[in-house]
Amino acid sequence: MIHRRADRNARRASASPLFTPHGTDRAKRRATRRQVAEATAKAHAAATSRPATTAGREMPPPLYPATGRPGPASARGSKLKLPAHRMTTAVAAGAYPFLAEGGLGAEGIYIGRDVHAEASFTFDPFALYGRIEGFTNPNVLLAGVIGQGKSALAKSFALRSVAFGYRVYVPCDPKGEWTPVATALGGTTIALGPGLPGKLNPLDAAPRPASVSAADWAGEIRKRRLLLLGSLARTVLGRELKPMEHTALDVALDTVVTRASATSRTPLLGDVAATLNDPDALDSAAGVMSGRLGDAARDLAHALRRMVHGDLAGMFDAPSTHTFDPRAPMLSIDLSRLGGGSDDTALVLAMTCASAWMESALADPDGGRRWVVYDEAWRLMRHAGLLERMQAQWKLSRGLGIANLMVIHRLSDLLTAGDAGSRGRALAEGLLADCSTRIIYRQETDQLTAAAGLLGLTSVEMQAVSHLGRGRGLWKVAGRSFIVQHLLHPHEVTLFDTDARMH
Numbered sequence: 001m002i003h004r005r006a007d008r009n010a011r012r013a014s015a016s017p018l019f020t021p022h023g024t025d026r027a028k029r030r031a032t033r034r035q036v037a038e039a040t041a042k043a044h045a046a047a048t049s050r051p052a053t054t055a056g057r058e059m060p061p062p063l064y065p066a067t068g069r070p071g072p073a074s075a076r077g078s079k080l081k082l083p084a085h086r087m088t089t090a091v092a093a094g095a096y097p098f099l100a101e102g103g104l105g106a107e108g109i110y111i112g113r114d115v116h117a118e119a120s121f122t123f124d125p126f127a128l129y130g131r132i133e134g135f136t137n138p139n140v141l142l143a144g145v146i147g148q149g150k151s152a153l154a155k156s157f158a159l160r161s162v163a164f165g166y167r168v169y170v171p172c173d174p175k176g177e178w179t180p181v182a183t184a185l186g187g188t189t190i191a192l193g194p195g196l197p198g199k200l201n202p203l204d205a206a207p208r209p210a211s212v213s214a215a216d217w218a219g220e221i222r223k224r225r226l227l228l229l230g231s232l233a234r235t236v237l238g239r240e241l242k243p244m245e246h247t248a249l250d251v252a253l254d255t256v257v258t259r260a261s262a263t264s265r266t267p268l269l270g271d272v273a274a275t276l277n278d279p280d281a282l283d284s285a286a287g288v289m290s291g292r293l294g295d296a297a298r299d300l301a302h303a304l305r306r307m308v309h310g311d312l313a314g315m316f317d318a319p320s321t322h323t324f325d326p327r328a329p330m331l332s333i334d335l336s337r338l339g340g341g342s343d344d345t346a347l348v349l350a351m352t353c354a355s356a357w358m359e360s361a362l363a364d365p366d367g368g369r370r371w372v373v374y375d376e377a378w379r380l381m382r383h384a385g386l387l388e389r390m391q392a393q394w395k396l397s398r399g400l401g402i403a404n405l406m407v408i409h410r411l412s413d414l415l416t417a418g419d420a421g422s423r424g425r426a427l428a429e430g431l432l433a434d435c436s437t438r439i440i441y442r443q444e445t446d447q448l449t450a451a452a453g454l455l456g457l458t459s460v461e462m463q464a465v466s467h468l469g470r471g472r473g474l475w476k477v478a479g480r481s482f483i484v485q486h487l488l489h490p491h492e493v494t495l496f497d498t499d500a501r502m503h
Contacts, residue, residue, distance in 0.1 A: 103117060103119060103121065103482075104121070104122065104123060104128060104132070104477065104480075104482075105122070105127075105131075106120075106122055107122065107124060107127045108122035108123050108124030108127050108128070109122060109123055109124050109156075109157065109160045109161060109164065110122050110160065111123050111153075111156070111484055111486060111487075112471075112484055112485045112486040112487035113484065113485045113487060114482055114483070114484055115472070115483040115484065115485055116482070116483055121475075121482065121484045123437075123475075123477075124164070125138030125139075125140065125403045125436075125437060126138055126166075126369050126401075126403065128477070128478075129398070132477070132478050132480075133478065134436070134478035134479050135436045135477065135478040136436055136478075137394075137397055137398060137434055137435070137436050138397055138398070138402070138403035138404075138436070139394055139397055139403060139404045139405075139406075139431075139434055139435040139436065139437070140403065140404070140405045140406070140435060140437040140438075140439065141406050141408070141431075141432060141435040141437070141438045141439065142154060142405060142406065142407045142408070142439045142441075143407075143408050143409065143410060143411055143413075143438075143439070143440050143441065143443070143451075144409065144439075144440065144441025144442060144443070144473065145409060145410070145441070145442055145443060145444060146409065147470070148441040148442050148468070148470055148471070148473075149441065149470050149471040149486060150407060150439075150441050150473075151177065151375070151407070151496065152471070152486065152488060152492070152496040153439070153471075153473070153486050154373060154375065154405060154407055155177075155178070155181050155492075155495075155496045156486065156488065156492065156496075157371060157373075157405065158170075158178075158181055158185075158330065158371060158373065159181060159184070159185065159492065159495075161371055162185055162329045162330070164369075165368065165369070166368070166369045166370060166371060167326075167328070167329055167330065167331075167367070167368060167369075167370045167371070168185075168187070168329065168330040168331075168370070168371045168373065169330075169331050169332075169358055169362070169370060169371070169372050169373070170182075170330075170331070170332035170333065170372075170373045170375065171333055171351060171354045171355040171358050171372065171374070172333060172335055172347070172350075172351040172354065172355075172374065172375065172376070172380075173189075173332050173333060173334050173335060173336065173375060174335050174336060174338070174347060174375070174376045174379065175336055175375075175376070176191075176334050176336035177375075178332040178334075178373075178375070179191075179332065179334055180495055181330065181332075181495060181496075182330045182331070182332045184495055185329045185330045186328075186329060186330075187328050187329050187330030187331055187332070188322070188325065188328050188330070188331050188332075189331075189332045189333075189334055190322050190331070190332075190333050190334065191334040191336075191337070192315050192333060192334065192335055192337070192338070192350060192354070193315070193335070193336070193337025193338055194311070194313075194314065194315075194337060195314075196315075196337065197321060198315070198321055198322065199314070199315055199316070199318045199319070199320060199321045200315065200316055200320050200321075200322070200333075200353060200354060200357045201266060201268060201269075201316065201318065201319055201320045201357070202228055202269065202316055202352075202353035202354075202356040202357050203225055203228070203266060203267050203268060203269065203272075204266060204320055204357060205221045205266070206221070206224075206359060222253070222254075222257070224356065224359065225253055225267075226249060226250065226253060227389070228352065228353070228356045229249050229253065229272065229304070230246070230249060230385070231352050231385035231386060231388065231389055232303070232304065232307065232349060232352060232353070232385070233245070233249070233300055233303045233304065234384065234385040235345060235348055235349055235352065235383050235385045235386065236303035236304075236306055236345065236349070237299060237303050241300075242296070244293060244296035244297075245296060245297065245299070245300050247293060247296075248276060248282060248293050248296060248297035248300055249272075249276075249300065251282060251285050251293065252272050252275040252276050252282060252285075252297070253267075253272060254285075255275050255281070255282075255285045256268075256271040256272050256275055259271070265319075266319065268317055268318065268319070269304060269307050269308060269316055269317050270308045270317040272304060273301060273304040273305050273307070273308050276297045276300050276301035276304060277301040277305070278294070279293075279294020279295060279297070279298075280294065281294075282294045282297055306349075307349065307353075311346055312346055312349060312350065315350065315353075316350075316353045320357070324357070324358070326367055331358070333350075333351075333354040333358075335347055335350050335351065335354070338350055344379045344380075344382070344383075345383075347379065348379075348380060348383045348386055351380065351386065352385065352386055352389065355389060355393075356389075358372075362393070362400055362402060367400075367401065368401060369401045369402075369403070370400075370401060370402050370403070371402075371403050371404075371405060372393070372402055372403070372404050372405070373405045373407070374390070374404065374405065374406045374407065375407045376407065377406045377407055377408050377413075378408040378409050378410075378413035378416075381413055381414060381416045381424070381428055382416060382424070384423055384424045384427060387424060387427040387428060387431070388427060390404075390406075390427075390431060391427055391430055391431060391434075394430075394431055394434045395434065397434075406431065406435070410443060410444075410447050410450070410451075411440075411443070411447065411450050411451040411454050411455065412447055412450040412451075414428040414429065414431075414432055414454065415428075415450065429454075432454060436477070436478050437475070437476070437477050437478075438455055438475075438476045439473050439474070439475050439476075440455070440465055440473060440474045440476070441468060441472070441473045441474075442465060442466065442467070442468040442469075442472075443465050443466065444466075445466055448462050448465065448466055451465065455476065461474060461481060464483060468483075471485060471486040471487075471488075472484070472485045472486070473486070
């Protein structure tokens, strides 16, 4: 009670003179309100009767009537028309901040138009490396449904990169679409297939770099050949090799290399297959640790026999008919004769051999900057042996000066490499993780969830991907996002046209 009374006394002490306390009687309150009303009326009458003057001068009449400014500039009916105003870009940036990305800079290959910034968009993974935070490698993933222009973008990379001194290698062209591009650039195309004269020996030794000793280089060549033979065997057998099978490959390769060196020629796949198919010779070469090695190598012999006498006979079991030219601006391996069937095994085996043959150029430290394009890579996801070779090349891209470009249709193609937790799935997801640049063209609605899960897309980016038009893609470069419209020169449109037969 004491606190409440003190608070009431404080309010009375701070009240204005016109405040009427509740302690007064009704008559006094009425009188007070009447006085306030009379004073207000008197003040209002005095204000209206006083002439409008300022410092002895009369106020000017209003410029416009009470209804507003007449004419088309009256701002009535949403017809406001103001005179044009010009400003510098510095002033405009201050007046309208945070509208669009600043871009990646002007250095690099011209791609097209940044849709949000309305500016030119350039890209060069070699120029961006080390300059942008989070850009840790030059590898690129390109995904998009059929007919959206992803192949045209890949070929633009190749064509326009040559002007910067870069070289382009296509180890697998399953449709033969890169042949016109290689011809236009003055490059080389090697067509492989049944009945064709072209042949490649995947056991060819790469030229030894000047900084590597002969003994070290011989060990490196042996390791590459063993990796190749192991990849071929795993692809055909559809399983991992057993310990004795690894030993059989080692012994057979060493035996073949020794014989070839004595006759001054290059070892062939046919020589390895013949050695594996001779149990007595294999046991004799293995010595005391053979343990019936010839019997354990029976499946290996049948697996490599396909490369010599099966559907790939005549392509990889003879000396190479082409010599690799490291000065050529472009080299493509046309495997269109092998890409028409539903079974991709032959195509994968051919690509494995072709990529092994190309390593002679990729391992050259003085080879300059190069693009390696894996077109239609979705067909390779189910083969762990080839994914392992691709992963090794992805990991060494910075040291070798290589930018790998993987072209697929859907992001869910990466999930076809195997079940969750499998070796194939881990390899496919590892390739994606080693791509600092992801380019996504339009995806079907049922693919958006997989794309968002693999790439970490936001809801705005998912909506944009589902509505992208032809030639327009979402570029995610080291965590930064751009919507880019790819622009083609008329000559490029003719050169890259993959729908000619449809027209």
